[in-house]
Amino acid sequence: MIRIELPAHLRTLARVAGDVSVEVDGEVTVRSVLNALERRYPMLQGTIRNHVSQERRPFIRFFACGKDLSLTSQDIRLPDAVIDGSEPFLVVGAIAGG
């Protein structure tokens, strides 16, 4: 199971508390994890990635094991610690404002 940590507003929208877990078939990548997340929680479609292009929304960032994966391809394999469930995949809302 892949653990995913969501921003508070998306946890509210998906009606979950704390981390969510999803099963991923095949290679565990940013894309496959997000696909699995959106299949399980369809209300999150369009809130993390653009509906059409599937590109990351500008104020969303992805992290795993201390690394920023926001600007890398969505098709890179996630770290082993995320795949074995010991570390979460982080979906983070960018801090903005002032």
Add this chain to the structure above:
Amino acid sequence: MKSVRVLVGTHKGAFVLTSDAKREKWNVSGPHFGGWEVYHVKGSPADPNRLYASQTSGWFGQVIQRSDDGGRTWEPVDNAFTYDGVPGPHTWYDGTPHPWEFKRVWHLEPSLTDPDLVYAGAEDAALFCTRDGGKSWKEMPGLRTHETGQRWQPGAGGLCLHTIILDPDDPGRIYTAISAAGAFRSSDGGESWLPINKGLRSEFLPEPAAEIGHCVHHVAMHPKRPGVLFMQKHWDVMRSDDAGDSWYEVSGNLPSDFGFAVDIHAHDPETVYVVPIKSDSEHVPPEGKLRVYRSTSGGNEWEPLTKGLPQKNCYVNVLRDAMAVDTLDECGIYFGTTGGQVYASPNGGDSWNTIVHDLPAVFSVEVQTLS
């Protein structure tokens, strides 16, 4: 026993305000969708417990919520607003071509007869609709692909389709308004559109009386007289007696004819309400006095309504979708401000009470009269 339900969209969530027909004591429910911008909440005339809300965020994009129990509980429905085909460019502020990009839904207009049919006005300007209660949305591309579409330019708030009016006498007739393209009318249920801006003058345009390019802020129609329209334009309060074919100015003695909101008394199609705002560069009431102006003659002669409203040091704005009327025997008028107040008049504007005074900035106010 009749009652009213006021649906308020704000900068940080939605609120549902309810009262009996006296409109003296109010119950406040919310925030719903706290922390999200809620541009609009509206109920179905065919099923008053069916509500739709447009919830948006700069981080997370667009969500549409639906309630089947009058706003007690909500379910997110489809939020995929995808333009039909490959959208070409519209014109950017500086005159250059700019790609059409969906940003948010400004206005939701449920059908008068079918609770599952809802029209949505989007930024960048386009008309969408759902026929299955929000499970899926499709663009009605005839408006965006109008031959003038590539020349449409955004107003300061974006290229937004903010007004949708359905004619109760003619199911095929729909009015829309876009900042800053102008007003449009369809006679075939939204398949094709005609710009209806003859008589409007906008001095900021190279051709002030151009076919399109006018910053229409809001349009109101009385359901018993659907051929007569009132418009609050960027500057000028306008009236049409021929379903938008032509317009004439009825600003008359208003202290300023700039403003956003306009609405019509539920039982008298000649009684119209506006909230004058000082100017386009100062979005505050003239002289720091919050005044609703009422005309009982269909425009030109206006009287200030001030009883119960702040008459000094008031510097709030009243946005385009933030005024509504109920249909009780003594018509109630409601409006919300960017200072977070929602005011109600249970007597057609003669006096005003504050329902709530510390909400987030109010974007929209709608009223349901319940039996």
